[in-house]
Amino acid sequence: MSDKHLSTEYDSELDGLRNRVLEMGGLAEAQVTQSLYALTHLHAETAAQVLRQEQRVNAMEVEIDHELSTIIARRQPTARDLRLLIAVSKSIGHLERIGDEAARIARIVNRLVGSGISSRLRPTILDTGHSGRMATELLRRALDAVARLDADEGVAVIRDDPELDAEFDGQMRRLVTTMIEDPRTISASIELVFVAKAIERVGDHAKALAEQVIYAARGDDVRHTPLDDMVTRPH
Amino acid sequence: MSDKHLSTEYDSELDGLRNRVLEMGGLAEAQVTQSLYALTHLHAETAAQVLRQEQRVNAMEVEIDHELSTIIARRQPTARDLRLLIAVSKSIGHLERIGDEAARIARIVNRLVGSGISSRLRPTILDTGHSGRMATELLRRALDAVARLDADEGVAVIRDDPELDAEFDGQMRRLVTTMIEDPRTISASIELVFVAKAIERVGDHAKALAEQVIYAARGDDVRHTPLDDMVTRPH
Numbered sequence: 221m222s223d224k225h226l227s228t229e230y231d232s233e234l235d236g237l238r239n240r241v242l243e244m245g246g247l248a249e250a251q252v253t254q255s256l257y258a259l260t261h262l263h264a265e266t267a268a269q270v271l272r273q274e275q276r277v278n279a280m281e282v283e284i285d286h287e288l289s290t291i292i293a294r295r296q297p298t299a300r301d302l303r304l305l306i307a308v309s310k311s312i313g314h315l316e317r318i319g320d321e322a323a324r325i326a327r328i329v330n331r332l333v334g335s336g337i338s339s340r341l342r343p344t345i346l347d348t349g350h351s352g353r354m355a356t357e358l359l360r361r362a363l364d365a366v367a368r369l370d371a372d373e374g375v376a377v378i379r380d381d382p383e384l385d386a387e388f389d390g391q392m393r394r395l396v397t398t399m400i401e402d403p404r405t406i407s408a409s410i411e412l413v414f415v416a417k418a419i420e421r422v423g424d425h426a427k428a429l430a431e432q433v434i435y436a437a438r439g440d441d442v443r444h445t446p447l448d449d450m451v452t453r454p455h
Numbered sequence: 456m457s458d459k460h461l462s463t464e465y466d467s468e469l470d471g472l473r474n475r476v477l478e479m480g481g482l483a484e485a486q487v488t489q490s491l492y493a494l495t496h497l498h499a500e501t502a503a504q505v506l507r508q509e510q511r512v513n514a515m516e517v518e519i520d521h522e523l524s525t526i527i528a529r530r531q532p533t534a535r536d537l538r539l540l541i542a543v544s545k546s547i548g549h550l551e552r553i554g555d556e557a558a559r560i561a562r563i564v565n566r567l568v569g570s571g572i573s574s575r576l577r578p579t580i581l582d583t584g585h586s587g588r589m590a591t592e593l594l595r596r597a598l599d600a601v602a603r604l605d606a607d608e609g610v611a612v613i614r615d616d617p618e619l620d621a622e623f624d625g626q627m628r629r630l631v632t633t634m635i636e637d638p639r640t641i642s643a644s645i646e647l648v649f650v651a652k653a654i655e656r657v658g659d660h661a662k663a664l665a666e667q668v669i670y671a672a673r674g675d676d677v678r679h680t681p682l683d684d685m686v687t688r689p690h
Contacts, residue, residue: 236578275641277680278679278680280680280681281678281679282676282678285541285676289537289538289541292527292537293532293533293534293537296531297528298528299524299528302524302527302528303524306520306524309541309544309545310544313545313548314620329663381468389551392645395645396641396642396645399634399638399641400641403634403635403641404639406631406634406635406641408632410627410631410648411689413645415654417649417652429533439518441520441521443516443517444510444513444514444516444517
């Protein structure tokens with residue numbers, strides 16, 4: 221076999237891996253969207269569907285991790301490819317945890333549907349739907365950055381994550397007010413506290429995906445780096 | 456240089472990496488212990504200390520990740536060593552997130568000390584101290600398993616994590632009861648909900664560390680595997 225042949229085969233292995241990561245990302249994103257639909261419509265069947273799909277996301281993490289160890293062991297990748305492969309390994313961990321958060325929301329929807337929910341909490345659920353859309357949008361942009369290995373879009377995602385954190389803080393204040401005004405809502409409100417937390421975490425994982433894009437594209441490990449240093453760093 | 460010389464140098468690189476991971480583990484464990492001390496004693500100075508150390512844990516993650524990419528790129532590790540290196544990469548991610556959870560608890564302690572806390576919540580704080588000790592013990596055992604690359608101890612940690620999850624569920628029920636009985640405790644109780652959640656997550660990360668030990672030692676990827684399959688799988 222010629223070197224060219226070997227190299228083409230290797231390229232197609234890397235492309236295959238990249239497609240699998242994007243497929244897993246699409247699945248994780250769909251899980252989040254569906255769990256939020258299940259929440260805002262209190263729709264138990266959609267929640268059940270999210271829970272059925274959870275194992276698929278988990279299985280993809282294990283499969284992709286296995287593929288990439290095989291590639292590293294066989295191909296002795298260059299520094300740049302190795303960076304990409306390590307970024308893939310970390311990214312799929314975040315995608316798996318995004319799927320976990322969606323499943324968490326789905327399980328809460330099941331409990332809320334089961335126990336019934338006061339109309340007093342309707343505005344809070346809509347509130348959560350709003351921050352959920354912010355998180356989904358951040359995740360979609362992070363996955364776009366992954367697909368195009370676009371470090372600038374990665375930086376933009378990291379810049380916008382604090383908006384979602386601020387939204388979370390506002391939600392907590394509103395939930396506490398609702399509980400104080402009507403203590404009968406306390407049990408259900410605690411469930412919504414955890415929904416809000418899950419949504420905030422989806423945003424955190426979108427940010428972490430963006431950090432991996434920057435690492436793979438530029439070679440800079442920007443985890444725990446102030447935003448200003450990321451933007452002005454020459455590359 | 457003889458092969459033997461090269462191999463000895465490589466071995467000492469791997470030993471060095473392993474020591475750094477254990478050092479990082481010790482630091483993360485100390486962070487958790489201190490954050491729980493700060494909570495049960497409402498001791499702001501200890502909370503401040505945890506927050507000062509947070510960056511140290513973060514920096515260690517970045518440094519160790521850098522070291523291990525260098526080793527993979529230079530040494531073309533065998534399948535077994537590669538497995539160990541990938542397990543290290545994932546494990547330090549969990550240690551970093553354990554440090555995050557400790558910092559989360561420390562920030563909550565600061566807020567509780569700042570706003571004052573009703574004596575009505577004293578039992579709940581002690582409750583949290585109890586589950587905190589369960590989580591710290593699980594983490595200590597997971598780190599022992601890492602140090603000795605002991606897959607059997609890893610399985611034992613995974614087996615015991617559900618106890619902590621059950622403790623968390625019990626705490627949630629008691630917190631809801633406290634809030635309903637005395638709505639003036641709601642704001643502070645929500646903070647304690649997040650403390651309980653942080654402690655549960657420390658347990659989840661201890662379990663994830665144990666999974667990585669099993670992967671490194673046996674080559675079995677047991678994430679998302681039912682416990683029975685782990686125990687009976689031949690190795």
